[in-house]
Amino acid sequence: MKAHSEQYCLTPAYEPFYMIGYNSPLRELPAKGVHDDIFVTATLLDFGDQKLYLFSTDWLEVDDDINHEISEKLLEKFGIPPKLVLVSATHNHQSVRDHMRFAKSGQFNQKYHDHVIDLAVRGYEECLNQLEDVECWVGRKVIPGYYGSRIVYGELADNEVILVEFRNFQGQVAAAICNWAVHSTVITPDNDWLTAEFAGNVRRHLKELKGYAPAMIVGAAGDCSTRATRQGNDFAELERVAKAMAEEISKIEVNEKLDLAFERLASTEHHVRYAIDHAEVQKIIDANNEELKTCQDFDRRKILNSMMSGLYRKLKMDEARADWFADTIRLKELEIVVSPCELASKFGKLIKSQSPAKCCLIFGYTGGKGSYLFPKEYYGLTFETISSGIPAEEVEHYIEKIIDIL
Numbered sequence: 205m206k207a208h209s210e211q212y213c214l215t216p217a218y219e220p221f222y223m224i225g226y227n228s229p230l231r232e233l234p235a236k237g238v239h240d241d242i243f244v245t246a247t248l249l250d251f252g253d254q255k256l257y258l259f260s261t262d263w264l265e266v267d268d269d270i271n272h273e274i275s276e277k278l279l280e281k282f283g284i285p286p287k288l289v290l291v292s293a294t295h296n297h298q299s300v301r302d303h304m305r306f307a308k309s310g311q312f313n314q315k316y317h318d319h320v321i322d323l324a325v326r327g328y329e330e331c332l333n334q335l336e337d338v339e340c341w342v343g344r345k346v347i348p349g350y351y352g353s354r355i356v357y358g359e360l361a362d363n364e365v366i367l368v369e370f371r372n373f374q375g376q377v378a379a380a381i382c383n384w385a386v387h388s389t390v391i392t393p394d395n396d397w398l399t400a401e402f403a404g405n406v407r408r409h410l411k412e413l414k415g416y417a418p419a420m421i422v423g424a425a426g427d428c429s430t431r432a433t434r435q436g437n438d439f440a441e442l443e444r445v446a447k448a449m450a451e452e453i454s455k456i457e458v459n460e461k462l463d464l465a466f467e468r469l470a471s472t473e474h475h476v477r478y479a480i481d482h483a484e485v486q487k488i489i490d491a492n493n494e495e496l497k498t499c500q501d502f503d504r505r506k507i508l509n510s511m512m513s514g515l516y517r518k519l520k521m522d523e524a525r526a527d528w529f530a531d532t533i534r535l536k537e538l539e540i541v542v543s544p545c546e547l548a549s550k551f552g553k554l555i556k557s558q559s560p561a562k563c564c565l566i567f568g569y570t571g572g573k574g575s576y577l578f579p580k581e582y583y584g585l586t587f588e589t590i591s592s593g594i595p596a597e598e599v600e601h602y603i604e605k606i607i608d609i610l
Contacts, residue, residue: 205464206250206335207370209379211417212323214262215241215398216300222310224264225297226393226506227513231310235300239397239439242299242404244320245419246327247379249370249535250335251466256288256533256540257331258381259324260419262400263293266544267304268572270317274324282328287469287531290542291324292570294403294420296388298395338370338378340538342563343458350449351386353549354429355586361385361428361549366565367418367456368538380418382410382453383565385552387429388422390445392437393506399439402430402446409450423566424552426545426576426588431503462562467534470609474602476526476594485519488590511587518592526575526594530606537562541606545574548582551603558607577602 220234242262249256259274275286302313303320344366353359362385370379388403400408403420411417435441492508492515499505518524531542539561547568556564576588580596583589589596 205252205338205340207248207338207379208331208334208336209245209247209419210327210330211243211245212327213241214244214300214320214323216302216313216316218316221300221302221313221316221398223396223398224299224301224304224307224310227509228393230394230396233396235398236396237398239399240405240408242296242398242400243407244323244327245417246324246331247381247419248328248331248335249379251464251535254288254466255284256466257284257290257328258419258421259289259291259327260421261291261293262296262404263299264296264301265569265573266291266293266571267306269305270303270320271572273321277321277325278328281325282332284328287471288533290540290567290570292421292567294388294401295422295425295569296401296403297393298391298397298399298401300398336372336378338372340462340464341369341371341458342460342462342538343367343456345452345456347449347452350433350445350452351428351430352432353427354387354431355427355582357432362424362552365453365456366563367453367458368563368565369458377414377416380416381421381565382407382418383421383423385423385425385428385549385566385568387425390430390434390437390442391439399442402442402449405442405446406450406453409447410453413450413454421565422568424547424549424555424568426548426578427582427586428549460562462537464538465536467536470532470534472530472605472609474528474598474605476524476598478524478595478598480518480521480524482519485515489515489519507587511590514587514592515590524592524594526598528574528602529571530602530609531571532606532609534561539564539610540567541565541610542567542570543574543606544570544572546576548578550579551577554603555606555610559610
């Protein structure tokens with residue numbers, strides 16, 4: 205097989221620009237400036253009969269509109285099937301939103317939007333022209349101490365970090381993937397400086413330590429964050445945890461060789477339509493408003509405010525709707541599971557354990573936007589499950605469908 209990767213800056217080259225993430229009034233205003241740049245990592249894997257293109261961004265999420273445009277443009281110019289173009293986000297809550305036509309705050313910028321499309325094409329072309337023969341090597345390690353469950357404090361979520369290196373015959377890394385499962389959230393919602401956040405700054409330190417910048421691919425991170433382990437919410441804390449995490453990842457022994465070849469692509473869908481009980485929703489809103497009057501805890505207030513945003517949206521709807529897809533890409537001894545959703549770590553670990561491949565990577569936040577999907581034991585404990593309106597059994601059916609196509 206052959207591989208190559210390139211990295212490009214995604215920071216807007218103009219002012220003002222707008223940020224996305226959190227239910228913060230600051231997102232209605234222009235960003236104050238740039239603390240550190242955001243990037244996209246373009247990675248092309250060539251298996252002879254098929255190519256797989258990764259476009260990994262330091263965004264909060266992948267807007268359905270731009271995902272479709274990137275996929276269609278690459279199909280038109282290079283003939284690569286849309287399902288083999290994986291546009292993903294590191295789930296950075298301090299990122300830019302100007303490329304999104306339908307975001308609820310800020311301003312859409314057509315030139316920036318077009319610039320991103322051009323970068324996707326440029327990345328493919330430059331990777332294609334520099335492909336080199338490689339072998340695939342993988343290593344993995346459970347790393348505690350820097351993040352864990354954000355629902356049950358003190359417990360791990362999916363703390364396994366998988367590092368995949370595509371090395372040429374001189375032993376140099378032509379492309380790499382770091383697959384982990386954590387929200388890229390250290391900085392406070394009151395921040396208005398653009399930053400690549402946890403994932404981007406770990407990648408920066410990995411480049412210093414390893415000599416390459418991997419595509420940071422977030423897996424089943426719906427219930428995993430730095431909330432219970434961080435020592436603050438400022439840029440000093442971001443630097444502390446990013447540097448320490450990168451040092452731990454750099455110690456992973458990447459010594460298991462995988463035999464790769466493109467074998468198959470399988471897909472599934474799950475569609476949900478569920479009536480909303482408006483009286484019950486209003487009851488929860490009233491209770492939350494009462495709690496907010498006296499609550500002083502920073503994290504609890506953040507949870508309540510996030511919940512309220514979803515509840516008010518829910519109050520305006522008669523029906524909860526969800527349309528979820530998932531793809532599995534079998535590369536012989538490596539399997540990639542693609543979902544736009546924010547899966548709970550329980551589901552990520554289950555999917556990896558059920559894969560027949562030697563190594564299974566979960567590509568969450570990929571190919572579009574999806575819901576938080578939590579197991580039934582979390583229902584009623586989190587703002588996501590309280591405000592979603594989607595029954596737990598529908599989530600379980602979706603996970604079962606993914607396992608069926610492994």
